[in-house]
Amino acid sequence: MQEAAKALMLVLLSFAVLTPFASTYPDGLERVAETIGVEEPEPVWGGLMPDYTLPIIENPYASTVLAGFIGAVMVAAASFALGKTLNMKKR
Amino acid sequence: MHIPDGFLSFEITALMWIISIMFLAVAWRKAKSTYNQSLTPTLAVSSAFIFVAQMLNFPIAYGTSGHLVGGTFLAVVLGPYAAILSMTIVLLMQALFFADGGILAMGANIFNMAIIGGLSFFIFKLISGGNERGVKFYFGLSAASWLSVVLGALACGLEIGLSPVFSSAGGVAVTVPAMLFWHALIGLGEAAITTTILTQLYRLKPTVLGGLAYMRRGLHAGSS
Secondary structure, eight states: HHHHHHHHHHHHHHHHHHHHGGGOOOHHHHHHHHHHHHHHOOOOOOSSSSSOOOOOOOHHHHHHHHHHHHHHOOOOHHHHHHHHHHHHTOO | OOTTTTOOOOEEEEEEEHHHHHHHHHHHHHHHHHHEEEEHHHHHHHHHHHHTTTTOOEETTTTTTOOOOOHHHHHHHOOOOHHHHHHHHHHHHHHHHHOOSSSTTHHHHHIIIHHHHHHHHHHHHHHHHOOOOOOHHHHHHHHHHHHHHHHHHHHHHHHHHTTTHHHHTTHHHHHHHHHHHHHHHHHHHHHHHHHHHHHHHHHHOOOGHHHHHHHHHHHHHHOO
């Protein structure tokens, strides 16, 4: 458990260091849509942190890093709950 | 490769939800029957790792980027079925909170990334032939991770190409080759990152690769 917490810290730290170097070019699917001339429609649901930014934080680096941290913690918590559920009522 | 809402027709959206839910039900049952609770911390950390890794786009060529999808990574760490469930959580959070991939299109995205990604384990198993070192091991990891991205892109190209938004532009005859072209390149990044991280993890702490234990059991059961 302690080891997992350390690993999670390492993951978050590496992410914070690497994120300024992330490419902002369109990804494969976005590029295909662009080439064909298909406009990305308005999303049905915009999400609370669209494009991995916290709308209330102006600094783009801090905004992205915080959005990433929040997302990573939510994913870790949900996966932890998944593990607990998979382990229930074992034969 | 995350499909936003508005790209897929109603029929494709519904079909992909049905297919994905069927695979998820099988994955749930299989993951549950072999689940060991010691896997839970690894499950939590590896899912979180894939979430942040998917935010780190790397440039490919001609002003296009890609990012690690991580299906093969999760499959080798967690086994194929828990990997499908783990990636589904990542996609769910991305769609719910970050508007990355549509809510309606999530059925297709789960198939393209979580299910194909998790099942790429069997490509790895086939090519590695059960070897945990040497050329076959590296080649198995690289081929499975490259194919997981390319096959996901093929599925994605078919799904969008069969939907009216893209059919006026030529449909699958245009979308499939275009998706395959970019993702054959992006897949090289996927293969390099997956193979590097997994071989380093294996060197540092071999027990963390739970998928290998799964493979050993499977091979044993198959041979007896």
